Amino acid sequence: MKRNMDVPWSYSGDNGPEHWHTLCDWYAQGAEFPYQSPIALVHDETEEPIDQDLAFHYKRERFTEKEFKNTIHFVPYNKESYVTFKGINYYLTDIHFHMPSEHIIDDEQQELEFHLVHMNDDGENLVVGVLFKLTDKLNWICNQQDDSIWDFENHTQWFDPSMFLPERTHHFHYVGSLTTPPTKGPINWFVFDWIGEMSRRFILEFREEVLENNNRPLQDRKDRPIYFY
Numbered sequence: 001m002k003r004n005m006d007v008p009w010s011y012s013g014d015n016g017p018e019h020w021h022t023l024c025d026w027y028a029q030g031a032e033f034p035y036q037s038p039i040a041l042v043h044d045e046t047e048e049p050i051d052q053d054l055a056f057h058y059k060r061e062r063f064t065e066k067e068f069k070n071t072i073h074f075v076p077y078n079k080e081s082y083v084t085f086k087g088i089n090y091y092l093t094d095i096h097f098h099m100p101s102e103h104i105i106d107d108e109q110q111e112l113e114f115h116l117v118h119m120n121d122d123g124e125n126l127v128v129g130v131l132f133k134l135t136d137k138l139n140w141i142c143n144q145q146d147d148s149i150w151d152f153e154n155h156t157q158w159f160d161p162s163m164f165l166p167e168r169t170h171h172f173h174y175v176g177s178l179t180t181p182p183t184k185g186p187i188n189w190f191v192f193d194w195i196g197e198m199s200r201r202f203i204l205e206f207r208e209e210v211l212e213n214n215n216r217p218l219q220d221r222k223d224r225p226i227y228f229y
């Protein structure tokens with residue numbers, strides 16, 4: 001099987017989302033997973049959780065900032081932050097964002113969605129999604145008013161990834177896929193229903209490099225359950 005991570009893909013045109021599964025065998029195999037992401041999330045259509053909740057064990061650590069796969073990524077050097085779900089640790093491997101949001105909550109799309117991507121020792125992914133509105137408040141990166149940790153020149157930052165998490169912890173949980181090629185599943189998704197505020201100025205620091213409209217269209221929910229914690 002051709003397994004080429006360099007096969008180019010985009011969000012429009014001949015290698016846009018409706019064509020991803022035709023671009024190489026690896027993408028085709030990922031697209032075969034029947035429960036794709038993102039999906040529309042509706043409070044009224046959720047069920048009582050059957051599993052224990054997600055537990056966060058995040059700590060301040062060093063990240064490098066890189067551009068690839070049509071967005072900006074913050075990648076931890078040492079993978080010190082992790083979450084625990086059903087007794088298994090999933091280590092934070094990547095933080096990136098989409099504009100506008102990929103998930104839509106109660107019919108409302110937001111300007112921005114951050115994804116905190118985790119992986120366990122078996123290579124299985126767990127992704128936490130947080131939706132944001134952009135704000136013009138100065139010195140307001142994300143739920144806090146201190147931006148002194150950001151060194152845009154060196155593309156290296158120290159921060160606690162908890163800064164991207166909401167104050168309230170209510171969230172949806174469902175099983176879906178990656179939202180970028182190879183769109184493989186199953187992926188445990190956790191999407192907070194709290195809408196954060198993100199500094200427009202902070203995002204503008206990356207604008208020259210960021211491809212806007214980097215959101216995959218909504219996928220069919222089919223018969224899958226959505227849990228609400």
Ligand SMILES: [Zn+2]
Binds near residue numbers: 096097179
């Ligand atoms: Zn993403």
